[in-house]
Amino acid sequence: DIQMTQSPASLSASVGETVPITCRASENIYSYLAWYQQKQGKSPQLLVYNAKTLAEGVPSRFSGSGSGTQFSLKINSLQPEDFGNYYCQHHYGTPYTFGGGTKLEIK
Amino acid sequence: QIQLVQSGPELKKPGETVKISCKASGYTFTDYSMHWVKQAPGKGLKWMGWINTETGEPTYADDFKGRFAFSLETSTITAYLRINNLKNEDTATYFCARRWSYGHYPFDYWGQGTILTVSS
Numbered sequence: 001d002i003q004m005t006q007s008p009a010s011l012s013a014s015v016g017e018t019v020p021i022t023c024r025a026s027e028n029i030y031s032y033l034a035w036y037q038q039k040q041g042k043s044p045q046l047l048v049y050n051a052k053t054l055a056e057g058v059p060s061r062f063s064g065s066g067s068g069t070q071f072s073l074k075i076n077s078l079q080p081e082d083f084g085n086y087y088c089q090h091h092y093g094t095p096y097t098f099g100g101g102t103k104l105e106i107k
Numbered sequence: 108q109i110q111l112v113q114s115g116p117e118l119k120k121p122g123e124t125v126k127i128s129c130k131a132s133g134y135t136f137t138d139y140s141m142h143w144v145k146q147a148p149g150k151g152l153k154w155m156g157w158i159n160t161e162t163g164e165p166t167y168a169d170d171f172k173g174r175f176a177f178s179l180e181t182s183t184i185t186a187y188l189r190i191n192n193l194k195n196e197d198t199a200t201y202f203c204a205r206r207w208s209y210g211h212y213p214f215d216y217w218g219q220g221t222i223l224t225v226s227s
Contacts, residue, residue: 034213036152043202043217044152055215087152091206091213095168096142098152 002026006088006099014107019075021102023088028068032092035064035073039084048073049091080106109133111203111218118224123193127221129186129203137161139205141186142214143177147199157206158186193225 003026013019023033031051036044046055048064051071061076075082083106088099114128129141143155156167158177165177176189190197201221204214 032211036214038152043220044204044214045217046213046215049213049215089152089154089213091211093211094157094166096154096214098154101151 001095002029002090002092002097004088004090004097004099006086006102008102009100010103010105012105012107013078015078015080017078019078019082019104021073021075021086021088021104023066023071023073023099025069025071025090029090029092031067032090033064033066033071034089034091035062036087036089037082037084038087044087047086075104078106082106109216111205111216113201113203113218113221116222116224118226119193120227121193121195121225123225124189124191125193125223127188127190127201127223129188129218131184131186131205134205136181136184138208140208141177141179142204142206143188144202144204144214144217145171145199146202146220147196150199152202155188155201159208160186161208190223195225197223198225199223 005024033051035048038044047058052064063074086102110132112130117125137160140157142157145153155171158165163179174191178187203218205216206214
């Protein structure tokens, strides 16, 4: 099974900052990588898929990059509503493994 | 609009059975597979498996073989997750999520989650 390793596990940043989150796959997943945002008590929402394609309605301050085994999600000009948990997941095939998550707190 | 609406919270005792529903609307049901994801309290997301909405064939992740069963009721466009012989460690929020069946796609719509509490 493909393992997904996400870092950092948590971070605190100020409004307006740029925040990077990274995700590493244990084997080549080409560009089949998705990012989700989850707020407390809510279901995950798709942000990015195919490593860099923004889902419908996602603000352009979010961007994804990478291929193969190394990926990143960048949030430019952090907004207060961006707090929450972020998960990567490969969508290359079953089992669709998730990363351990990154908790983003706003300073 | 596209919706996946799940059944309400459940409180069960160890050894009992629970059946969680996920009713789809706003899209062609058979174009998307249905997946189930577990989130234990304070923990991350864990993929449980999926069901082929055309054939009804379920596939389970290794950790969810045995007590877990996925099923469909096509007349009501509803997917179900049944968990038998409940254990304390089944306490979690369970999500259904759809995935476009034709290619490598992510989970683009999710249900609101069903909170299951297992306690004696």
